[in-house]
Amino acid sequence: MGLEEYKGVYxxxxxxxxEISSIAYELLGKGKExxxxxxxxxxxxxxxxxxxxxxxxxxxYGADKVIVVDxxxxxxxxxxxxxxxxxxxxxxxxxxxxxxxxxxxxRDLGPTVSARVATGLTADCTVLEIGDFPLVAVPGxxxxxxxxxxLMTRPAFGGNTIATIACxxxxxxxxxxxPGVMQKIDPIPGAKAEIIEYNPGFTPNNRYVEIQEIVKAxxxxxxxxxxxxxxxxxxxxxxxxxxxxxxDLADALGGMVSCSRAVVENGWLAxxxxxxxxxxxxxxxxxxxxxxxxxxxxxxxxEESDIIIAINKDADAPIFDVADYGIVGDLNKIVPALTxxxxxNAAAK
Amino acid sequence: xxxxxCIKQVPDTKGGVKFNPDGTLDRAAMLAIMNPDxxxxxxxxxxxxxxxxxxVTVLTMGLxxxxxxxxxxxxxxxxxxxxxxxxxxxxxDTWATSTTIAGALRNIDYDLIITGRQAIDGDTAQVGPxxxxxxxxxxxxxxxxxxxxxxSVIVKRQYEDRYHMLxxxxxxxxxxxxxxxxxxxxxxxxxxxxxxKEVTVWGRADLKDVDDSNLGLKGSPTKIAKASDKVRKGAxxxxxxxxxxxxxxxxxKLTEKxxx
Numbered sequence: 146m147g148l149e150e151y152k153g154v155y156x157x158x159x160x161x162x163x164e165i166s167s168i169a170y171e172l173l174g175k176g177k178e179x180x181x182x183x184x185x186x187x188x189x190x191x192x193x194x195x196x197x198x199x200x201x202x203x204x205x206y207g208a209d210k211v212i213v214v215d216x217x218x219x220x221x222x223x224x225x226x227x228x229x230x231x232x233x234x235x236x237x238x239x240x241x242x243x244x245x246x247x248x249x250x251x252r253d254l255g256p257t258v259s260a261r262v263a264t265g266l267t268a269d270c271t272v273l274e275i276g277d278f279p280l281v282a283v284p285g286x287x288x289x290x291x292x293x294x295x296l297m298t299r300p301a302f303g304g305n306t307i308a309t310i311a312c313x314x315x316x317x318x319x320x321x322x323x324p325g326v327m328q329k330i331d332p333i334p335g336a337k338a339e340i341i342e343y344n345p346g347f348t349p350n351n352r353y354v355e356i357q358e359i360v361k362a363x364x365x366x367x368x369x370x371x372x373x374x375x376x377x378x379x380x381x382x383x384x385x386x387x388x389x390x391x392x393d394l395a396d397a398l399g400g401m402v403s404c405s406r407a408v409v410e411n412g413w414l415a416x417x418x419x420x421x422x423x424x425x426x427x428x429x430x431x432x433x434x435x436x437x438x439x440x441x442x443x444x445x446x447x448e449e450s451d452i453i454i455a456i457n458k459d460a461d462a463p464i465f466d467v468a469d470y471g472i473v474g475d476l477n478k479i480v481p482a483l484t485x486x487x488x489x490n491a492a493a494k
Numbered sequence: 495x496x497x498x499x500c501i502k503q504v505p506d507t508k509g510g511v512k513f514n515p516d517g518t519l520d521r522a523a524m525l526a527i528m529n530p531d532x533x534x535x536x537x538x539x540x541x542x543x544x545x546x547x548x549x550v551t552v553l554t555m556g557l558x559x560x561x562x563x564x565x566x567x568x569x570x571x572x573x574x575x576x577x578x579x580x581x582x583x584x585x586x587d588t589w590a591t592s593t594t595i596a597g598a599l600r601n602i603d604y605d606l607i608i609t610g611r612q613a614i615d616g617d618t619a620q621v622g623p624x625x626x627x628x629x630x631x632x633x634x635x636x637x638x639x640x641x642x643x644x645x646s647v648i649v650k651r652q653y654e655d656r657y658h659m660l661x662x663x664x665x666x667x668x669x670x671x672x673x674x675x676x677x678x679x680x681x682x683x684x685x686x687x688x689x690x691k692e693v694t695v696w697g698r699a700d701l702k703d704v705d706d707s708n709l710g711l712k713g714s715p716t717k718i719a720k721a722s723d724k725v726r727k728g729a730x731x732x733x734x735x736x737x738x739x740x741x742x743x744x745x746x747k748l749t750e751k752x753x754x
Contacts, residue, residue, distance in 0.1 A: 228627075257633065259589070263589075266588065268616070268617065280719050302614075311717050313717060353632070355660065356660060359657075360657050456740075470744070470747050471731065474734070475737065479737050479741060483741045483744055
């Protein structure tokens, strides 16, 4: 195959219930940067039923083009019709880069499509950039070094290691990207994209599974990934009751409470609030780590926060190694007093 | 019915991680366990065997020492075990791994293939769906519950904020979540029997309809440019003050950074 035939940065614009998922905007934000480095443009691939109305939203968040596959078979996510749609788009339009969110949908769709179009896929990326492969040319083989490659960086081994991966000989270069890591652009009101309607045709076969029932979580919680300020507690908070103290601080700051894995295991908070390798990746403006020791799996989910403030009575806790501001002390005394100080400060304004 | 469970021997990620000079993992140097999601998949298969009657085969691709996890699976109650091992398979990415396992599975009769959702070393969640793609099977990922219904399976498929009850005709492939169940322990009798049983060993020549260009490090589309222990953001300031001074310190930082 001629690799040079493949052009443009494509992102999978995930929608659920005809509402675009946040990850689609994050991918557009990153896709725009990559496209600028490559001197090309960004195309969003939108799959669904009655979804054409969503194209303008994608344009406002940076899509130059939107390819829409609108078909009743795509009403609800199922692996086969979605994989058929996305693989057909790739085969028809030949992108050099295809980004998919590392969501419960993307981590099913991505591998299926990559195998169907016979290319590599790098999972759960946290950094994407354009560069050379090999990173440093082998002496005497300078002409074999490939330029303008997608370099995909991801954590592995429970956050213990980090690897940078390239896909030099196959196209598209495919990656799934962890939600909450890439930055959206500020939307540009009224922006328009070129809309391309495409339908590869759908013929149900043995691979089409039947959806018998859809059960949505009740009492849908606010997502900690959207919070600007997170007040996160760990085992050191001591009890479910003591989380009231953290909630008060979060309320005073207009933030949300989150937690480490130990808290979920103790049944103090639901898993929706868990930050870390097996929980969510967050990057708020401010992350308070209160009574959190800082296990590597937890740090992997919050280290990209702009400001990290840690409060822990153990001066040797590993959380202090990643904190911008570390306070060695008793959280039971500091947290309520801090809440009062913040309230007093707000009242004085 | 016949069930094949694909399992992987993985380094326990709580221990240290070591690399070969070429940047690939030095698996030989690390402590090894049966991958947790795979073990849940095996447990699900064993429960189907108990309730519906089934022959359960476990299959792994790995180094010869991966025999250990196959013996463990046999001791838990699996009927047959297959080890796919060959030097030419080393350094495989998920494409080459799924190609290899699909090549091995083409030799076996199956109604249901179960894999773990993901392994704790790579965390990719790719090999299960990719095997299904190579074999042309329906795939249901992220299974929280599996029931047999005649010639079909009914699976509770997890998403972030919901689940779907999905029905697929067999043969099909399911990827299992650890939340599916609590795997049983090996029994003393089972352990004894496990070492009496024979593990089938297959190499490159036993893979069906597989091209050499899709195997091992050379057949992997993804290449490691760089691998290293994670470099973390350095520590900032650390203070040890009385509670009032601590609060004042935090307030001054929040003000300085325009948070309040």
